[in-house]
Amino acid sequence: MSTPAQCPPGPSMKLVLPASSQGTASRWYLNLVQIWPLNNRSARLCIDHLHQILDTLAHERPETAGTIKISHGQHQKHQVVLAMTPNDRIPLDLKYAGFPPSAFVGPRFKFDCAHMNETHGVPAMRLLAVILEGGIVLSWHFHHALFDGEGMRVVFSMIGSIAAGNGPLCRAHHPKSLFMNFAAEPGAADNAVFPEYMLPGTRVSRHLGDPFDGIPLGSAIFQLRKDDIQQLQELLHKTAGGGDDSYPSAWATLAVLAWVHTSKARRRAEQKTLPHAAPETAQLAVTMNWKKRAMFGGQSRDYFGNANLTTITTNPDGGRLDDSPATLSRLVAAVEHTLSQVDEKAVSARYELFAAQEDPRAVRTALDPANRNFLLFDGTWQGHGGADMALGAGLVPGLLGDGRPAAVRRASAGWTVGGRALLLPGRIDSPVHELMVMLPKVSLMALYRDGDWMRWVDQALW
Secondary structure, X not given: OOOEOOOOOOOOEXXXXXXXXXXXXXXXXXXXXXXXXXXXXXXXXXXXXXXXXXXXXXXXXXXXXXXXXXXXXXXXXXXXXXXEOOOOOOOEEEEEOOOOOOOOEOHHXXXXXXXXXXXXXXXXXXXXXXXXXXXXXXXXXXXXXXXXXXXXXXXXXXXXXXXXXXXXXXXXXXXXXXXXXXXXXOOOOOOOOOOOEEOOOOHHHOOOOOOOOOOOEEEEEEEEEHHHHHHHHHHHHHHOOOOHHHOOOHHHHHHHXXXXXXHHHHHHHOOOOOOOOOOOOOEEEEEEEOOOOOOHHHHHHHEOOOOEEEEEEEOOOOOOOOOOHHXXXXXXXXXXXXXXXXXXXXXXXXXXXXXXXXXHHHOEEOXXXXXXOEEEEEOOOOOOOOOOOOOOOOOOOOEOOOOOOOEEEEOEOOOOOOOEEEEOOOOOOOOEEEEEEEEEHHHHHHHHOOHHHHOOEEEEXX
C-alpha cells in the first residue's frame, strides 16, 4: 500500500524505496544548473533568501531534505532507503568562481554516492550556488533513487510558489506518496524480456570495464528551430500516408534524427570496433516516464518517486541508418510503437525483477555505448528543469532579468558517457530545441562537419 509523505513532517522515519528504484543506475545524481543574472552587491541577500526558500520546502516536502542511505534487509542486501527527521535541512553550499557560464564540466560539480553505506548517507537533494561576476549559477543535485524529471518539476513548481509567497504549498495537485502498489500484475516478470538489463547468471553479465577508457569524450549543444522540426514532422506524416494516427511527435522526430546522424558520424570517425563492443546492431534507447501509461488504478497520479524506464528500439530493417524521409518515418513509427508497449504489466515486471534479487545491484545495464550505431536519448528533462521558474523580477533579492533563468544546462564532474543525447530544459516560448550530444570527440567533430545534420541546426554551442 502507498505510504503518503506527511505535510508538515512528522517523527523520524526510515523508508525503503520501491524495488524499481533499487538498481545500480538509480544510485547517482541528476545534476542541472540554472544561470541567473545577479547584482553582486546583493549576493548575500540572495543566498539568505534561497536558504529561507529551501527551509520552507523542507518543511512542506520533508523527503527533499531527507538522507539516502544503504540498508541490509532480511531478504535483500544493499537496499536504498530514505531517512527523514523533523530537523532536516536541504544543503546549500556556496562557492565563488570566475569561470564562463558555458563551463559546466569539472570537479566543482562532483557530488556522488561512492561511499554511501549504512552509516554514511547522502542528501536526497542539494543545491550548490556558484557566484560569478554579474551572475549566479544554481547547481541542483537530485538523487535519482527518489527523483526523475517529473520530481524535479514538482520541486521547481513549489520553489516558484514559495518565492511568490503563494500558499498553502501542499496542494492536492502535487503528488504526495512515496510508495505505490506496483504488483498490479502478479507474475508479470514471468517470461518477460528485459533488453535494457543484463540479468544475474547470464553469460553476458560479466564485467567488461569502461569501453571509453582513455578515449577523449566531449559534448556540444545543438539548437534546432522548432518550426524546422515541425516541417520535418509534417513531411514524415505525409510520407507515412497522412493518417490521423501517423503524425509523429516532436521528441520522437528529434530522437530519430539524432540517432541517424550520430551513427553516421561515429561510423566515419571511430575505428571499426572499440574495445568490448558488441555486434553493432542499430539501437535507440529512450528514457521515458511511465506515469501516464501505467495508471495503477489512479495511484500513479499521486506517486512521488523515480518513474523512469528505458525502452529499446532496434532498426526494423537492419543494416545502416539513413536520413531519407521513408527511413526516418519508418524509424519514428518503430520508436513510438515501442513506447506504446509500456503499460502496467511492463512496469510491474521490472518491479518484480528487482524485488526478486537478493542484491539488486546484480541487475546491470545492457546498454552498450561503444556500439557506433547506438544512441541513448533522454527527453524527460525538457519541460521539467525549471526554465520557466520565476525567482527574479523582485522575488529573490539580487536576481535580475525577467524573473526566469537565462539558461539551463546539464553539469557533470566529467564526461563518462558516449553515445547519448539529452533534450535540455527550455522556456516554453523558446523558438529552439536544445539538444546536448555526448560522443567521443572525434565523432562529435564528424557530426559538426556533417552538412546533412547541420542543415537542421540553427546554432552549435561548445
